[in-house]
Amino acid sequence: xxxxxxxxxxxxxxxxxxxxxxxxxxxxxxxxxxxxxxxxxxxxxxxxxxxxxxxxxxxxxxxxxxxxxxxxxxxxxxxxxxxxxxxxxxxxxxxxxxxxxxxxxxxxxxxxxxxxxxxxxxxxxxxxxxxxxxxxxxxxxxxxxxxxxxxxxxxxxxxxxxxxxxxxxxxxxxxxxxxxxxxxxxxxxxxxxxxxxxxxxxxxxxxxxxxxxxxxxxxxxxxxxxxxxxxxxxxxxxxxxxxxxxxxxxxxxxxxxxxxxxxxxxxxxxxxxxxxxxxxxxxxxxxxxxxxxxxxxxxxxxxxxxxxxxxxxxxxxxxxxxxxxxxxxxxxxxxxxxxxxxxxxxxxxxxxxxxxxxxxxxxxxxxxxxxxxxxxxxxxxxxxxxxxxxxxxxxxxxxxxxxxx
Amino acid sequence: xxxxxxxxxxxxxxxxxxxxxxxxxxxxxxxxxxxxxxxxxxxxxxxxxxxxxxxxxxxxxxxxxxxxxxxxxxxxxxxxxxxxxxxxxxxxxxxxxxxxxxxxxxxxxxxxxxxxxxxxxxxxxxxxxxxxxxxxxxxxxxxxxxxxxxxxxxxxxxxxxxxxxxxxxxxxxxxxxxxxxxxxxxxxxxxxxxxxxxxxxxxxxxxxxxxxxxxxxxxxxxxxxxxx
Ligand SMILES: Nc1ncnc2c1ncn2[C@@H]1O[C@H](COP(=O)(O)OP(=O)(O)O)[C@@H](O)[C@H]1O
Ligand SMILES: [Mg+2]
Numbered sequence: 001x002x003x004x005x006x007x008x009x010x011x012x013x014x015x016x017x018x019x020x021x022x023x024x025x026x027x028x029x030x031x032x033x034x035x036x037x038x039x040x041x042x043x044x045x046x047x048x049x050x051x052x053x054x055x056x057x058x059x060x061x062x063x064x065x066x067x068x069x070x071x072x073x074x075x076x077x078x079x080x081x082x083x084x085x086x087x088x089x090x091x092x093x094x095x096x097x098x099x100x101x102x103x104x105x106x107x108x109x110x111x112x113x114x115x116x117x118x119x120x121x122x123x124x125x126x127x128x129x130x131x132x133x134x135x136x137x138x139x140x141x142x143x144x145x146x147x148x149x150x151x152x153x154x155x156x157x158x159x160x161x162x163x164x165x166x167x168x169x170x171x172x173x174x175x176x177x178x179x180x181x182x183x184x185x186x187x188x189x190x191x192x193x194x195x196x197x198x199x200x201x202x203x204x205x206x207x208x209x210x211x212x213x214x215x216x217x218x219x220x221x222x223x224x225x226x227x228x229x230x231x232x233x234x235x236x237x238x239x240x241x242x243x244x245x246x247x248x249x250x251x252x253x254x255x256x257x258x259x260x261x262x263x264x265x266x267x268x269x270x271x272x273x274x275x276x277x278x279x280x281x282x283x284x285x286x287x288x289x290x291x292x293x294x295x296x297x298x299x300x301x302x303x304x305x306x307x308x309x310x311x312x313x314x315x316x317x318x319x320x321x322x323x324x325x326x327x328x329x330x331x332x333x334x335x336x337x338x339x340x341x342x343x344x345x346x347x348x349x350x351x352x353x354x355x356x357x358x359x360x361x362x363x364x365x366x367x368x369x370x371x372x373x374x375x376x377x378x379x380x381x382x383x384x385x386x387x388x389x390x391x392x393x394x395x396x397x398x399x400x401x402x403x404x405x
Numbered sequence: 406x407x408x409x410x411x412x413x414x415x416x417x418x419x420x421x422x423x424x425x426x427x428x429x430x431x432x433x434x435x436x437x438x439x440x441x442x443x444x445x446x447x448x449x450x451x452x453x454x455x456x457x458x459x460x461x462x463x464x465x466x467x468x469x470x471x472x473x474x475x476x477x478x479x480x481x482x483x484x485x486x487x488x489x490x491x492x493x494x495x496x497x498x499x500x501x502x503x504x505x506x507x508x509x510x511x512x513x514x515x516x517x518x519x520x521x522x523x524x525x526x527x528x529x530x531x532x533x534x535x536x537x538x539x540x541x542x543x544x545x546x547x548x549x550x551x552x553x554x555x556x557x558x559x560x561x562x563x564x565x566x567x568x569x570x571x572x573x574x575x576x577x578x579x580x581x582x583x584x585x586x587x588x589x590x591x592x593x594x595x596x597x598x599x600x601x602x603x604x605x606x607x608x609x610x611x612x613x614x615x616x617x618x619x620x621x622x623x624x625x626x627x628x629x630x631x632x633x
Contacts, residue, residue, distance in 0.1 A: 006514040017502050313498045316459060317559070318487020318515040320480045398459045402498065 003323055011331035014303070015338070025299040026339025028292025029381065033343025033374050034350060036285040041351030041364035043277050049362035061131055062238055064089070064224045064245065081222045083211075085245050089226055093244045095237040097227035100124055100131035103220050105210045110203060111176045112164040119160060120202040121177060123210020131225045139171045139186030146185075147206040154182040158190040159200035177205070178213065289378070292339065293385035300332050300389035311393050312401025325394040332386025333379045340378025344371055406566065406598065407433040407456065412465035414451050414621075425451040427621040429465070433600065435566075438593040440609035441602045443618035449602045450571055452618065456600065457490045457569045458482045470566060487515050491560030493570035497552040499544035499559075505531070506540040509559045516563070530562040531555070534588055550581035557588060561597075568592065571602045586611045 015022045066079035089099045105121040128134075129141045136155060146153050154175060161170055170184045182205060191199035214220050228237045304311070311324060351364035414426040426448045433439055441449045454460040455467065458474055461482075467474045469489060477485065486492075499508050510520075510527035518526070531537065534554040544552055553573060560568055570589070574582035590611055593599050601612060609615050610629065617625035 002517040002519060003514055005520070013502055309498070310500055313500060314511070315483065316457070316486060316492050316498070317512040318483050318563075320483040320515070322480070323483075323515060399454055402459075402494070 004326065007323065007327040007330050008334075010327055011334050014307075014331055015334060018303075021299065022335055022338065023342075025295055026292065026335055026342065028288060028295045029336050029339030029378050030292075030343040030346065032285050032288035032292050033340045033378055034347035035288065036281055037344050037347025037366060037370065037374060038350040038354065038364075039281045040278070040370050041348060041366045042355060042361075043274060043281075044367060044370070045351075045355055045362045045365040047274050048365050061133075061225050061227055062234070062241065064226070064241060080220070081224055081245075084248060086224060088244050088248055089224060089241060093237070093241050095229050095233055096241065097229050098127040098130045099224060099226040100127040101207060101222055101224045102128070103207065103210050103214065103222045105177070105205070105213050107178045107213070110160075110164070112166055112173065115164050117160070117163045119157075119163075121210070122202055122204045123207045123213070124204055125207045128204060131227055134188055134191070136186035137189045138169070139184070141186055142204060142206050147208050150209050150212065151206060152180055152182045152209060153185045153206065155186040155188060155204045156184060157188050157198075157200040157202040159198045160203060161187055163201070175203075177203070180213070289381050292336070292378075293381045296332055296336055296339075296382055297385040297388055299335075300328065300386055301392070303331075304328065304389050304393045307393075308396065308401045308404040311396050312398050312404065315396070315398035316402065321394040324396075325390045328390035328393045329383055329386045332390065333382035336382025336385075337375060337379040340375050343378070344374055406435050406470055407431070408466075408468040409455075410466045412452075412455060412462045412467060414448075414455065414460070415463045424621045426455070426462070429621070429623055431616065431623065431626070433598070436593070436596050436598055437600075438589075438598075438611075438613040439600045440612035440615045441600065441618065442604060442606075442609050442615060445604065447618040448621040449604075449618055451621075453569055453571045453600070453602050456567070457492055458485045459492075483515070487512055488563060489566050491563065491565035491568045493553070493556050493560050493568065493573045495572035495575040497544070497549075497556045497576070499552060499555055501544055504541045504543055505536070505547070505555050508544065508555055509562050512559065512563045526562055527558070530558040533561060533592075534558045548581075549577050550584060553577060553581075553585055554588070557585070561592070566598060568597055568599045570600070572604070573601065574603070574605070574608055582608065 064081060064085070066081050068079050072078050083101075086099060086101055089096050101124060103123040105123050107121050109116045109118045110121070111117075122128075124142070125147055126142055126144045129136075135141065137158075139155070141155055142153065145151075154177070156166075156170065156175075160166070164175065166173055166175075166184070170187060173184045174181050175184060176182070188200070188204075211220075226241070228234060230237075314324060348364075348366055351366070355361050355364040409429055409431045412426055412429040412431075413424065416423040416425060429448075429452065441452060443449050451460070455462055458469070458477075461474070469485065474482070474485070492498075500511065503511070506524055506527050509530055510523040513523040513526060528540070531540065531554075534557050536551065536554050536558065539547065539551070544555065547555065553576075557568075557570075557573075560570075568589075573589075574585055577585065586608060589599050589601065593613075599612075601608065603609055612629060614628050615625070616623055
C-alpha cells in the first residue's frame with residue numbers, strides 16, 4: 001500500500017514535470033472522450049425530453065395480450081383476457097394509469113341508409129382516447145355516462161365517413177351495426193395508412209354496449225391497453241401487471257402455455273434508436289481512443305528510454321519488477337485519465353453549446369454514469385496501452401540501465 | 406559475512422569472450438573496511454555489482470550473510486539490495502525530480518514504511534553525513550560533494566549490512582574527496598562494513614585492507630599498515 005501510494009506520487013510528479021508534453025500526448029483521448037460526451041449529452045437531452053412528452057401524453061402505453069400458439073388451439077386451452085383482468089389492472093397493479101379495453105364486436109357489417117360496409121367494431125371506454133392518444137376532430141369521444149347508460153352512440157374512424165357516404169358533418173346521423181341503431185357523436189382524427197391498410201376504418205362504441213352485443217360472454221377476445229405513470233418504470237410495471245393477471249388464474253404462474261404479454265411500442269422503438277446511436281458513437285469513440293492509447297504508449301516508451309538510468313537506480317535501491325511496473329502503469333493510467341477528464345469538460349461544454357444554438361433543441365444532459373464510465377474507460381485505455389512500456393521498464397537489467405547515457 | 410568462491414563473470418562481445426572476473430575467492434567479515442583497487446578494466450566494478458546482487462555470476466558461489474545468492478529469484482535479490490546493501494556510485498545517481506529528502510527516503514518506500522517515518526529516518530541519515538539543511542533542494546542545485554553526501558545518506562538510510570562505493574570520489578576534487586573519505590572512516594568506526602572501489606592509492610590508504618585486481622584475478626590481498 002505504501003509502495004502503491006508512493007508510486008502514485010511518483011507518477012504525478014513525473015507527469016507534472018512534463019506538463020505540456022503530458023497534455024499533448026492525451027489529445028487523442030481528449031478528442032475521443034469529448035466527442036462521446038458531446039453526442040451522448042445531446043442524445044440524452046433529446047431522449048429525456050421525448051420521454052417527458054410521452055409522460056405528459058399519459059405516459060407510455062402497454063398492451064396486455066393473451067398469446068396463443070397452435071398447440072393452445074389444438075388442446076382447447078385457449079388464453080383469453082376477461083373482464084376481471086380489467087379490474088385487476090385498474091385496482092391491483094400500482095403504477096398503472098388509465099386502462100382501456102378494446103373488445104371486438106362480431107357483426108356482419110355496418111350500414112348508413114342503403115350502404116353497408118364491413119369494418120372493425122371496437123367496444124371501449126372513455127379512457128381509450130387518453131390511452132391511445134387519439135382524439136376526435138369532430139364532436140366528442142365516448143364518455144363514461146355513455147357507458148353506464150348503455151347509450152347507443154358511435155365514434156367513427158375518418159375513412160368510414162366517406163365509405164358510408166355520410167354527410168360532411170355526420171354528427172347526429174344514425175348508423176346500423178348489426179341490428180341496432182347508433183347515433184354518431186364524433187369522428188376521430190385521421191391516422192393514415194400502414195402497409196397499404198387504412199388505420200381509419202373502425203368504429204368505437206361504449207364498452208358495455210359491445211358486451212351486450214357479444215352476448216355477455218365472460219371471456220371474449222379482448223385486448224387491454226393501459227398507460228403507466230412513470231415511463232422509466234416500464235419494465236417493473238409490465239412484470240407486475242403480467243404477474244397480477246396470472247395470479248388470478250391459479251396454477252398458471254409457471255405455466256408456459258399460458259402467456260400474457262405486455263408490449264409497449266413507442267418507448268421500445270425510441271430506446272432502440274437511442275441504443276443504435278449509442279452503439280455507433282461507441283464505435284467511433286473506440287477508434288479514437290485506440291489512437292489515443294497508441295499516443296500514450298508511444299510517449300510512455302519515450303519516457304522509459306529517457307528514464308532508463310533512473311529505473312536502474314530504483315532497482316539498485318531495491319525496487320522489484322513489480323514496483324517499477326506499477327509505477328509506470330499508474331503513470332499511463334493517470335495520463336489517460338487526465339485526457340479523459342479534459343475531454344469530459346470539453347464535451348460537456350460542446351454539447352451544451354450545440355443544444356443552445358439549435359432552436360427548440362432540448363438542453364443537453366450528461367448522466368453521472370456516462371461521466372464515470374468515460375473517466376474509468378480512459379484510465380483503462382491508459383493501463384492497457386501502458387502495459388507494454390511498463391513491462392519494458394520493469395524488465396530492464398539494472399546494470400545496463402545504470403550505465404545508460 | 407561475504408564468502409565468494411571461484412566467482413567468474415564472462416561477457417560475450419561478438420564472438421569474443423571477455424573474462425571480466427576469473428576465479429575470484431574472497432571473504433569479507435563484519436566491520437571490515439576494504440579497498441578494491443586495480444587498473445581500469447581489471448574487473449572492479451564487475452565484482453562490486455556481484456557483491457551488491459545487481460548482477461549474477463556466470464559461475465561460482467556467493468554466500469551473503471549465510472545465504473546462497475544463487476537460490477534467490479529476482480524479487481528476493483531486489484529485497485537483498487534493499488535491506489543488506491547500500492550503494493554509492495561515482496556519478497551519484499540521485500533522482501533528478503525529487504528533492505534531497507525524498508531521494509534519501511526512497512529505499513524505504515520498498516519496505517512499506519509510512520511516509521512520515523520515511524522522512525524522519527531520512528533526516529536522521531542526512532544528519533549522519535553532515536547535511537542538515539537544503540533538504541528541499543533538487544540534486545542539480547547542489548555541489549558534487551553535497552550530492553555524494555546525499556547519496557551516502559540514501560545508502561545508509563535502510564541500515565544496510567554493507568556499504569558499497571564504486572569510485573565514490575571519481576567525480577570530486579581532492580578536498581571534497583578527502584571529506585567523503587573522512588565520512589567513510591567515521592562510518593567504519595561506528596561499525597559499518599565498507600567496501601570502496603578506487604584506483605587512487607591515497608583513497609585506498611584510508612582502508613584497513615586492500616584487494617588488488619588485475620585482469621579479473623585477485624593478485625594481492627593485504628592488511629594496510631596503521632596510518633598515523
Ligand atoms: N556489459 C559488458 N559487456 C561486455 N564487457 C563488459 C561488460 N561490463 C564489463 N565488461 C568488461 O569487463 C571488464 C571489467 O570491467 P569493469 O568491471 O567495469 O572494470 P573496472 O571497473 O575495473 O574498470 C572490462 O574489460 C570490460 O570491458
Ligand atoms: Mg569501474
